[in-house]
Amino acid sequence: MKIKLQDHILVPKHEVLSEEEAKELLEALGVSREDLPKIKADDPIAKEIGAKKGDIVRIIRDDEFTGKNVAYRLVV
C-alpha cells in the first residue's frame, strides 16, 4: 500500500494553483514567476499532488508560534 504524504501531521497542506489563481497571485505580489521560491518537480510531495513544471504550489502551514501562514513555490 502506498502512503499518502499529505496524511502525515508534519507535512503541510500542498495544492496546485489554477492558472487564474496563479496570475492573481503574481499580480498581488508584484513579482515574476521566477522570483518565487522553488520546489522540484520530482519532490515527493509535488509528484503526489500532480504538480508539473511551471505550476505554482500553495503551501499552508500551521506554526506553533506564528499561526497559520501561506507560502507559494514555483515547480521547477
Added chain:
Amino acid sequence: MIPKRIAGIRFEVLSPREIRKMSVVKIITPETYDDDGFPIEFGLMDPRLGVIDPGLKCRTCGGKAGECPGHFGHIELAAPVIHVGYAKLIARLLNATCSNSECGRILMKNEKRDKFIQRIEERKKLGQDYEDIVKEVFRVTKGVKKCPHCGADQMEVKFEKPTFYYENEHRLTPKDVRERLEKIADEDLPAFGMDPHAVRPEWMVLTVLPVPPVTVRPSIILETGQRSEDDLTHKLVDIIRINQRFMENKEAGAPQLILEDLWELLQYHVTTYLDNEVSGIPPARHRSGRPLKTLAQRLKGKEGRFRGSLSGKRVNFSARTVISPDPNLSINEVGVPQEIAEELTVPIFVTEKNIEEAREFILRDDHPRANYVIREDGRRIRVIETNREELAEKLEPGWIVERQLMDGDIVLFNRQPSLHRMSIMAHYVRVLPYKTFRLNPAVCPPYNADFDGDEMNLHVPQSLEAQAEAKILMAVQEHILSPRFGGPIIGGIHDHISGLYLLTRGEKLFSKAEVMEIIRPLDVVKLPEPKHDGKWSGKQIFSMILPDITIEFKAEICQGCKECKGVDCENDAYVFIKNGELVTGTIDEKAVGAFKGIIIDEIIRKYGNEETRKFIDNMTKLAIKAIMYTGFTVGIDDVDIPKEAREQIEQVILEAEERAWKLIEAYKQGNLEPMPGRSIEETLEMKIMQELGRARDMAGKIAGKYLGMDNAAVIMAVSGARGSMLNLTQMAACIGQQSVRGERIRRGYTYTNRTLSHFKPGDLGPEARGFVKSSYKDGLNPIEFFFHAVGGREGLVDTAVRTSQSGYLQRRLINALQDLKVDYDGTVKEQTSGLLIQFRYGQDGVDPMKSYRGKPVDVVRIIKEVVGSD
C-alpha cells in the same frame, strides 16, 4: 561618453618578447645616482623609468611626478634562471613530457590526450574548475617509462625545492630545462590546462627580467640628507651585479666550476627578488639584518596589498581610546577627552545666517575654535594665530569652517566586534578632562563592554544629513529595546540592582535629611507626603522616579511557591505598582535589569524612548546613591560558615560517597538494573553523577541557610546583580564533580585504566573520577586541583573554539542576508534580484522591537488597561 564595460580578465605569462616590448630602457649598470645626486642613465633609477622627484618631468611620457605612472625597464639575463613561482609546475611538465630532445611530446597517445582535452573543454564551458582533470593528466603521465611517440626511455626528474631539478643524480641547468620546455608541442598544452596562445612553458624560465618603474620602488631621503633605496632596488642591484660578473667571466673563458657558482648565485638573487620567504634557502637580508620585503611579500598576508591596502579601509574624523565608567552622564552621552575634542572637527557650512557664528570660532583662541577653513575652491587652510584675523575677514558664504568638537555634538560610538546594530550607537558629546572615553555603565550590555582595558571608537558625522540620521535613528534611546527579543537591552546592572534591592526591600524608613541625601542627584521637585509618621519608606523613594504606570509581576527573588499569595507574599517578591506607586515587592533584576527589566519595558511602551532614557538615568543615579548610603562590600568572610554547618556538609558528602560506593559494589556484583536505553556502565555513571550532584546541592542549601539573606554575596546572587548561588556554594561548601564532555573524568593512564597513578586500576570511586569535596575557600588537595584543572581546561578550549566558530558563522550569515529587505507589503525580498524570500516577514509580520516580548499583542495588558487593575 560611451560607458565601457570589462567583459573579462585573463591572466597570462609574460613572454620575453613582451617584456622587451614594454621596456623603455635596458638596464646595464647597478648604479643609481651619481655624486651630484642625479640619476645615472641605464642605471636602476634611469629617468626614463618615471619620476618621483617633484618638479622633474618624465623622459618617456613627459608627465610630472604624480601624473606619470612609471614605465618598465628590463635586464637581459646572462643565463636563464627558473622563476620560483612556476618551479613546481615546471617539475610536473618535465615529468609529463618526453625527455628526448628530438621529441618533447606529452607522454600519452594522441587519442587519450584528446579525451582529456575534451573533458577540460566541457568543464570550461560550464564555468567549472578543471584543476582536478589537469592533476589527473600529470598523474597518468608521471609513471610512463617509454615515450609512446618516439619510444625513448623516460627517467624521473626529481625536483628539489626551491629551484633544482635532477635526472639520474645529474643536475639539470635552467638552460637544459628551458630547452626541454621549448620542445613541448602547442597541441599538447591544453591537456596541461594551458592555452598555447597565452602561455609557452619556456617562458617560465626567465631570460629577461622586467624592471619595475621607480614609482613602484621610490627611494626616500633621510633627515641626514642620505638617500635610502627601496628593498626592491637593493635586490635589483644584486641581480645586475651578479649578471655582469657572470657575463665578464663567460667572455674571459672562466672555468665551468666558477660559472656554475655564479649561475647559482644569480638564481638565488632572482628567486629572492620574487619571493624572499621560499623554504630551502636563506632569506636575503638588509645590512641591518632585517629580511628584505620583496615582490611576494608586498602582496601576501594581512598587511599585503590585497588584504591591507585594497580591502582595508581607514577613516578620518575618528578617535579611539580606553573606556571608563561615569554614572553621572546620561545613557546617551559620551565623555570625550579634551585632547581628542581639540583634534576632531565638525564642519560648519557657512551661509549668510551663520557667518557671524563661524567667524567667532575662527577668532577664538581656546577650546571650541576652528582648526581649518576650506575655501570655495577647496583649499584647506589651517587656522593659526597669525592668520586668524585675516581669515575671519575674508570668510564668506560657501566656505566651510572646521570647528572643534564640543558639548552637544552628535557622534557615533562603537565597540568591536560589531555583531549587531547596537554595537554602533549615536551619543551626545560631553567634553571632559583626562584621557578616556566615559560612558554610563548602563549602556555596557549593548556594546558588551567592561572597563578592564576595553577600547572604543568614535566617529564624527560630517554632513547635516548624517547628523540628523544619527540623532533620529541611531541615538542610544532608540535602541533600549532589542530587536532580538523585544525586551530592553539597556537597564540596570550590578550595583544598580543591588542598590534598588537594598532600598526597596521590606519597609526601610528614612528621615527627611536621609531622603534628601539619597535623591540629591535626581530632578525630583516636590517631596511626596511621608507615609510613615514623618518618614519615607524606600519604596516611596523609588516611586518618586516612577512615571504613572500600573503593573504587577513576580520579582527575581520569587521562590516559586506552589500557590502564589500575590501582594501578600512573605518574601516581598510580588511587585505591585499602582499609578506610579510601588505598593509591594522588591525591585531587582527582573524589574530594572538589562535583558529583563519589566518596568523599563512598561515605561517605554507607555511613554516612549525619551521618557525611558530619563527613567534609566534617574534609576541608575538613585541606585548608586542608595547603595552608597547603606554601604556594600564583599569579603572572604562572606563565605565563612559556622562549624556546625561544615559538619553537616561533610556528613552529607560522606553519605553521598557511601551511596556511590554501594552503587559501584552493586555494579561489580551485577545487581545493577540498567535504565531503559542505557548500558549498565552508563547507568552506573549516571546514578553516581546524580548522587554526587545532589550532595553538592544539599551542601549548597546548608551553606545558603547559614549565610543568611543579609550576606552581601547572597544579596547579589538572589537579586540577580552578580553571581549565582552555585558560585557561592562552590566558594563556601563544595565544588562538586569535575567533568569533561558531561562525563566524570576518565582520561589519564588509559592503558592501566586509571586517571592518576595514585589510584588502583579500574577505581570508579568519586575521588578517582574527579569529585572535588573541598570548597574554593578551604582550598583543593593536589589530586582535586589536578581534576579541577582538567575540567577547567575544557571550558577554556570550548570558549576559544566557540568564539571563532560562531564568528565565522555570523560572517557567512550576514553575507547571505545583507541584501534582504522587508517591503511595504510585508514580504521579504532580495534587493538586487527581486527574489522572494518570505511571504510575510517572520511568518507573522511582527517587528520584534515593537512586539511585546515577541508576541504581536499582549492581550492581558490591554484588558487590564481598559478594565483597570482592580
